[in-house]
Amino acid sequence: MDNFFITQEPYIHIGNKRFLGRVGNTLIKSLGLRYTLHQHLDWTTDMNSVEQRINYFHLLDAVIAYHVPGDVVELGCYTGQCALLFQKIIADHNSDKQLHLYDSFDTHFSFKGNIEQELVSNFERANLKQPVLHKGYFEQTLPANLPEQICFAHIDCGFGGEPQQHREIMLHCLTHLYPRLSRGAVVVLMDYHDDQTGDKGADANPGVKLACDAFFADRPEKVASLYGNEYSHGFFRKL
Ligand SMILES: C[S@@+](CC[C@H](N)C(=O)[O-])C[C@H]1O[C@@H](n2cnc3c(N)ncnc32)[C@H](O)[C@@H]1O
Incomplete structure (x- = not known):
């Protein structure tokens, strides 16, 4: 772990394909929308937010x-x-x-x-x-x-x-x-x-x-x- 605040980058799952959330966020930004994708915590592995x-x-x-x-x-x-x-x-x-x-x-x-x-x-x-x-x-x-x-x-x-x-x-x-x-x-x-x-x-x-x-x-x-x-x-x- 080299980042002590964010432990994983967000991924989006579409079918059996996995896209890095960063790509999605770049697309959203280019459309001028004021939203970002954020991956939910996994309660079984992430011990804190x-x-x-x-x-x-x-x-x-x-x-x-x-x-x-x-x-x-x-x-x-x-x-x-x-x-x-x-x-x-x-x-x-x-x-x-x-x-x-x-x-x-x-x-x-x-x-x-x-x-x-x-x-x-x-x-x-x-x-x-x-x-x-x-x-x-x-x-x-x-x-x-x-x-x-x-x-x-x-x-x-x-x-x-x-x-x-x-x-x-x-x-x-x-x-x-x-x-x-x-x-x-x-x-x-x-x-x-x-x-x-x-x-x-x-x-x-x-x-x-x-x-x-x-x-x-x-x-x-x-x-x-x-x-x-x-x-x-x-x-x-x-x-
Ligand atoms: C939610 S986890 C802690 C997560 C940790 N702070 C982290 O950031 O990774 C709770 C821990 O408390 C320990 N625990 C709970 N009750 C305990 C007790 N009575 N004596 C010793 N350890 C205990 C469990 O073994 C478990 O590892």
């Missing part, structure tokens, strides 16, 4: 630029689609922040091979420093394997389970991350979906909002929704 990647970029970039102390953590890394972007941002800042990734590596979605190995290969192919991997269920790896101080965390542990089960996992993650967050640290919550905001993104894991409502009921921080187009997410900043 372009808009979400832009949000990750600005949030992590700012945390590093303003010297918020601590390391970078992702709970639920799968094959590393977000993690590659996080490491790229760390590298572009020449920062000594360490990226720590946590996953059981046993949820396959549509991927058939060894997920952990694929993650390592993705970092090799992108020519990025390898992250520190913490293999296992969060219930075993947290809090023992968390860094002492954290400046940025991404919680992305949707696996298609029941909302109440997901709520409990999210609460476990939030409970153990929270005391290690530096002042000004940012936590991005994948799948945070608040109907009240008019968010048109998917409400793929309602357990995230259920957990946040309970966790922040008696804390000063508030979760804000971010525009993620097809997917939903939100974030809070540690006060």
